[in-house]
Amino acid sequence: MSIINFTDNIWSYVFLFLLFYLYHGIGITLGYHRLLSHKSIELPKWLTYFIVLGGYLSFMGSPIVWVAIHRLHHQQTDLAKDPHSPKHGYLHSFMGWMFHISKYQTDAEIKSQTKDLCQDPVWNFLGTSNSYHQGLLCLFFTVLYRVLLFIVGGLNLVIINLLACTMVFISTQMVNVICHKPGLGYKNYPTKDDSSNVWWVGLLALGEGWHNNHHWTPKRARHGIKWYEFDFTYLTMLVLAKIGLAKAIFTTEKNSSL
């Protein structure tokens, strides 16, 4: 018996799907990526935790391990040590790399990539190594979250949430595969790697598909640069700034590292 009885109105399900899609999607694009990995925006601690939690609950695992792998991707883009370049195979790029993650970074390398995050007790608690403990911990919290959803809204709410999280997961992996496959998109900037802008990944992944722009200036908060490059994540940052919740947004136009 759930606390809230959602009606069988299709639009209420569509609304809930979009709500979950945006919360969990922003958790990855704004939380794990632009905030933790690249420091493109400064937010209060409580809001940082709330946003990153959306990514964690959509099976992204330890933020420290995620950020370490992502920083390595930027340092070794499309080279032999890039953990998920499609040059090593499309299935590998989509999710195969996750099963061989320790091949790319030792636990010591993870810590040295993320010295800034290792000070934080919450990120530390969620895991600082490739050990299976951090995976099990993530599994525990993701299951607990769905049990709470079940209590609040019943099985339908859980199914809608899982559908939204599956879509979020696929769109995130599409950035690794599609936006690094030569010939599928276009470049605004002459990066030495294969990164490109792909409009439909840009839409699905809330602005992350403008990936050539991102590889040119990784720290820049805004990924969609041209007027038609819609960047939902950047719009969210602007709204946070407008209501006084973002202390700073990094807007350089120069080629930068992390």
Ligand SMILES: [Zn+2]
């Ligand atoms: Zn990339």
Ligand SMILES: [Zn+2]
């Ligand atoms: Zn990045």
